[in-house]
Amino acid sequence: MATESANGVSSPELNERDVVITTNDNRNFTVKIGVARVSKTINNMIQDLGESLDLSSGIPLPNVDGPIFEKVLEWCEEHKNAPEIKVEQDPHTRERKWFTMTEWEEEYFRKFLSHLWDLAMAANYLEIPSLYYYTCQKLAERIKGRTPEQIREMFGIEDDLTEEEKAEIRRTNVWCTY
Amino acid sequence: MSSNSSKLEENSSHITLIGLPQESLQQILGYLSYDQLSNVRAVYRKIRTVAEGLLNSGFTQLGQEIEQASALLRKHLPRRESARRAHRLNNYAEVFSALEARYTLLSMTYKKFIECGYCCFIPGKVLDEAFCVIRRLNKDIHMAINNENQFERLPHLNSIELLKDFKDYSSMAMEHFDENIAVRFPNKYMLALSGNRRLSDPFPARHFGINKTAFNKTGLTMPQIKHNNLTSNTSNVSLQFELFKTDVNRRLSEQSRIIQEQDKVIKEHSETINRILSLLSDTDRASLFASSSIPTSLVQESTENHKSSEDDGVILADIAGPSISKKSYNLRKRNANDENKVVKKFRRGI
Numbered sequence: 001m002a003t004e005s006a007n008g009v010s011s012p013e014l015n016e017r018d019v020v021i022t023t024n025d026n027r028n029f030t031v032k033i034g035v036a037r038v039s040k041t042i043n044n045m046i047q048d049l050g051e052s053l054d055l056s057s058g059i060p061l062p063n064v065d066g067p068i069f070e071k072v073l074e075w076c077e078e079h080k081n082a083p084e085i086k087v088e089q090d091p092h093t094r095e096r097k098w099f100t101m102t103e104w105e106e107e108y109f110r111k112f113l114s115h116l117w118d119l120a121m122a123a124n125y126l127e128i129p130s131l132y133y134y135t136c137q138k139l140a141e142r143i144k145g146r147t148p149e150q151i152r153e154m155f156g157i158e159d160d161l162t163e164e165e166k167a168e169i170r171r172t173n174v175w176c177t178y
Numbered sequence: 179m180s181s182n183s184s185k186l187e188e189n190s191s192h193i194t195l196i197g198l199p200q201e202s203l204q205q206i207l208g209y210l211s212y213d214q215l216s217n218v219r220a221v222y223r224k225i226r227t228v229a230e231g232l233l234n235s236g237f238t239q240l241g242q243e244i245e246q247a248s249a250l251l252r253k254h255l256p257r258r259e260s261a262r263r264a265h266r267l268n269n270y271a272e273v274f275s276a277l278e279a280r281y282t283l284l285s286m287t288y289k290k291f292i293e294c295g296y297c298c299f300i301p302g303k304v305l306d307e308a309f310c311v312i313r314r315l316n317k318d319i320h321m322a323i324n325n326e327n328q329f330e331r332l333p334h335l336n337s338i339e340l341l342k343d344f345k346d347y348s349s350m351a352m353e354h355f356d357e358n359i360a361v362r363f364p365n366k367y368m369l370a371l372s373g374n375r376r377l378s379d380p381f382p383a384r385h386f387g388i389n390k391t392a393f394n395k396t397g398l399t400m401p402q403i404k405h406n407n408l409t410s411n412t413s414n415v416s417l418q419f420e421l422f423k424t425d426v427n428r429r430l431s432e433q434s435r436i437i438q439e440q441d442k443v444i445k446e447h448s449e450t451i452n453r454i455l456s457l458l459s460d461t462d463r464a465s466l467f468a469s470s471s472i473p474t475s476l477v478q479e480s481t482e483n484h485k486s487s488e489d490d491g492v493i494l495a496d497i498a499g500p501s502i503s504k505k506s507y508n509l510r511k512r513n514a515n516d517e518n519k520v521v522k523k524f525r526r527g528i
Contacts, residue, residue, distance in 0.1 A: 092313075093316060096208060096209065098209070120202055121202070132202075132205075133205070143218065144209070144210060145214075148218060151218065157222050160222060169219050169220045171359070172216075175300075176301065
């Protein structure tokens with residue numbers, strides 16, 4: 001089989017080509033380069049490999065598993081032409097601004113509500129700012145207004161604090177509940 | 179198949195949380211209010227570390243923001259005091275100085291324990307309240323500055339009403355901290371000793387006593403490591419006492435040396451007085467002797483001299499006259515001179 005190389009192909013043209021990405025559970029995903037490039041990590045790999053990039057043998061992603069990458073790809077497909085987002089602060093109050101999400105994004109997070117931690121982790125590794133910041137915001141929304149017990153239950157977090165430690169935290173926090 | 183995969187995902191969710199880098203947790207928790215950060219400390223150890231870090235940096239940030247805002251106000255306020263008092267921004271400056279005073283109090287309560295790693299800045303709600311006030315004021319101030327310094331449109335602030343919640347919450351938090359939290363830190367008295375208080379309080383043992391009692395109240399047993407601390411700090415105390423003792427001893431010996439010197443002077447003085455008295459009796463004898471061989475006019479003259487002259491030596495020589503042998507005359511003159519010096523010295527001393 002002839003090796004397909006990225007060499008000598010202009011950027012818009014390259015974006016239309018397919019690249020194979022292999023996740024840590026050995027699943028192969030055939031993705032358009034333009035979509036894969038939403039991830040800065042993959043984009044850097046493509047740029048670094050340059051001439052030696054072999055589009056058919058694939059790019060390995062040892063830190064992401066298949067089911068999560070599938071979800072990430074869905075996001076990338078939708079955001080392939082979106083401008084880069086950044087965390088903003090109100091210039092006067094220095095308060096962090098919350099992002100306003102589109103209907104599609106809201107729906108996306110509703111669908112994958114139980115995988116927010118995984119998405120944040122994958123987005124962090126793959127360097128997808130939009131997915132990363134939006135997921136973090138969603139997680140914060142979920143945590144907001146809940147008790148530690150509810151948070152642990154919701155995310156299936158193991159309770160690794162001792163009873164004394166928890167009692168100590170409770171005791172230090174009772175000052176405002178007089 | 180689907181149940182299997184969901185189970186796998188559930189597990190991976192847990193793994194992810196542990197693997198999630200600290201920055202990501204900071205990013206997530208950064209959206210929460212400081213009050214909530216105090217609460218989520220009880221979720222998970224890693225979350226606790228991040229939340230406590232955020233609370234501490236929030237406290238530092240509060241100090242910085244108060245300082246920055248005060249500096250900005252100073253820049254825009256007139257220097258002349260009367261003009262400044264009439265300025266609309268003065269009202270804002272007053273609120274910020276009240277905030278600054280409160281912040282100093284909070285620092286005094288929490289900072290040394292935070293620095294020692296005993297706790298974080300626990301009362302997140304206090305930070306929320308303070309930031310809420312600062313943000314409101316900053317918005318007004320920046321708006322006025324950006325609007326070609328139109329300060330006249332600024333609303334008049336009721337600083338008491340504005341800071342009511344912040345003051346209430348911070349007082350409650352500090353009170354609770356002092357009464358219920360700080361006393362439980364097993365070796366608070368070490369802190370009291372090693373901190374600034376040691377310099378201002380000459381009786382470190384008092385702190386020791388108070389806190390020891392407080393510690394006993396908790397019914398906790400002091401861990402071994404604390405014992406080591408205790409020993410090292412006790413040796414510190416004994417070293418201090420040793421220094422104090424040496425100092426007292428030094429002063430004592432100095433004092434006794436002065437007393438000895440004074441004794442010597444007193445002894446000298448009494449000797450001098452005795453000698454003067456004996457000389458006076460000699461003079462009496464001499465005058466008796468003179469009455470027989472020296473003409474009366476001379477005796478009278480010498481008596482006048484005695485009254486007017488300060489120099490007793492001359493008087494004695496005059497009184498003694500030629501009838502007293504040269505040797506005894508010289509001796510007496512020398513003695514008289516000595517007495518003279520001592521008397522003068524004595525008078526100066528008085």
